[in-house]
Structure formats: structure tokens, C-alpha cells
Amino acid sequence: QVQLVQSGVEVKKPGASVKVSCKASGYTFTSYGISWVRQAPGQGLEWMGWISAHNRNTNYAQKLLGRVTMTTETSTSTAYVELRGLRSDDTAVYYCARSIFGVVYYFDYWGQGTLVTVSS
Amino acid sequence: DIQMTQSPSSLSASVGDRVTITCRTSQSITIFLNWYQQKPGKAPNLLIYAASSLQSGVPSRFSGSGSGTDFTLTISSLQPEDFATYYCQQSYTTPWTFGQGTKVELK
Numbered sequence: 001q002v003q004l005v006q007s008g009v010e011v012k013k014p015g016a017s018v019k020v021s022c023k024a025s026g027y028t029f030t031s032y033g034i035s036w037v038r039q040a041p042g043q044g045l046e047w048m049g050w051i052s053a054h055n056r057n058t059n060y061a062q063k064l065l066g067r068v069t070m071t072t073e074t075s076t077s078t079a080y081v082e083l084r085g086l087r088s089d090d091t092a093v094y095y096c097a098r099s100i101f102g103v104v105y106y107f108d109y110w111g112q113g114t115l116v117t118v119s120s
Numbered sequence: 121d122i123q124m125t126q127s128p129s130s131l132s133a134s135v136g137d138r139v140t141i142t143c144r145t146s147q148s149i150t151i152f153l154n155w156y157q158q159k160p161g162k163a164p165n166l167l168i169y170a171a172s173s174l175q176s177g178v179p180s181r182f183s184g185s186g187s188g189t190d191f192t193l194t195i196s197s198l199q200p201e202d203f204a205t206y207y208c209q210q211s212y213t214t215p216w217t218f219g220q221g222t223k224v225e226l227k
Contacts, residue, residue, distance in 0.1 A: 035216070044218055044219070044221050045218040047215055050214070102170070103170040103173070104152045104153075104154070104170045105216070106209075106211060107164070107166060108169075110165070111163065
């Protein structure tokens with residue numbers, strides 16, 4: 001069965017960087033994309049960007065340009081998101097989600113989430 | 121960016137009720153509209169894609185309709201496990217955006 005398993009809780013100071021991983025299993029990793037979506041405490045969902053696991057093309061949300069990098073490692077079927085210059089408003093649960101195109105793009109499987117707390 | 125407006129923001133309902141949630145977009149997105157359910161402390165779960173297609177494994181009491189700028193998620197007979205927050209999401213153009221969510225609570 002399809003599974004996305006994310007790395008654990010992170011606590012970072014303002015200005016630091018964080019890198020969250022998402023290990024996929026149960027499907028052909030390079031046949032789909034991975035999106036990253038975050039959710040601040042008590043808030044809604046925010047799409048951060050997308051990476052194709054096939055050719056590593058990326059598409060990032062404008063507000064994160066210059067601070068975010070999404071990568072994949074085909075040998076381990078793992079996707080990563082790195083966020084630099086962390087601020088308090090980056091405190092959120094970060095989710096990876098498999099992105100599939102079937103008539104439209106949608107997110108059919110999600111990781112369990114990784115809490116990233118930014119605090120001095 | 122395409123703005124997504126869900127209504128209502130919250131609602132109270134009883135088991136067995138028919139529940140309707142609407143999502144309006146700031147420009148036409150044809151059928152590039154998906155619906156997700158999220159329970160507290162859990163990742164979202166896909167219910168409906170392409171406005172009206174039921175995701176495999178999702179109960180048939182969930183249905184979606186609409187095209188262009190106006191969309192609806194309907195739960196035909198609310199069950200105890202359906203109390204959750206529901207989000208619409210457009211994938212017509214990046215940045216892919218979500219509605220603010222509709223929380224369905226027990227009356």
C-alpha cells in the first residue's frame with residue numbers, strides 16, 4: 001500500500017534552516033510528483049510547492065521563493081523540503097502529499113506531518 | 121492567485137442530516153476542484169477530485185458538483201465519523217490554493 005513517512009519533530013531558532021524528509025513506498029516513486037503543504041497552528045492549509053520525482057522540475061509558491069528548495073532522491077524514494085531563514089510564522093505542521101494527474105491534479109496520499117517550531 | 125471562499129465557515133448538524141458546503145473561486149477553474157476532509161491531528165484525506173469524482177474508498181454519501189466558479193460538497197446523511205473540517209482546493213493554476221475550511225460540528 002502507498003505510504004509516505006515523514007521525519008520527526010524539529011525545533012529551530014529564527015534564522016536557522018530546516019530540512020524535512022518524506023520517504024515513499026508502495027508505488028513507483030518516479031511516476032508521480034510530491035507537493036508540500038503546511039498548516040500553521042489552528043489555521044488552514046497552504047501549498048508550498050511541487051516537485052516532479054520524474055525529472056525534478058519544481059514549482060514553488062511565490063511567497064517562499066528564495067527560501068525554499070525541494071529535492072528528491074530516487075535511490076531511496078525520498079523527497080525533501082528545505083526552508084531557510086526561518087521565522088516564527090514558519091511554525092507549522094509540514095505535510096508531503098503525492099500529487100497525481102487524473103483529469104486534474106490532486107493529492108491522493110499524504111504523509112503524517114512534521115511539526116516544525118521556530119522559537120528563540 | 122485564485123482566491124477560494126468557502127461557506128459557511130462552520131456549521132452544526134446532527135447525525136443523519138444532509139449537509140452542503142459551498143466553495144466559490146475568484147475566477148473560472150472549470151472542474152479543477154478537489155475536496156479534502158481533515159480530522160484533528162491528522163493529515164487531510166482526499167474525498168472528491170475533478171469537482172465530482174469520488175475517490176476510491178470514500179463512502180458514497182459524499183458527492184461533489186459544480187464547474188466554473190461555484191462548487192458544492194454534499195454529505196447526504198451525516199455520520200458520526202464525518203465531524204471534521206472540510207477544505208476545497210483548486211489545481212487550475214499555481215499556486216494551488218485552498219479554501220479557509222468549513223468545520224462541521226455536532227449539534
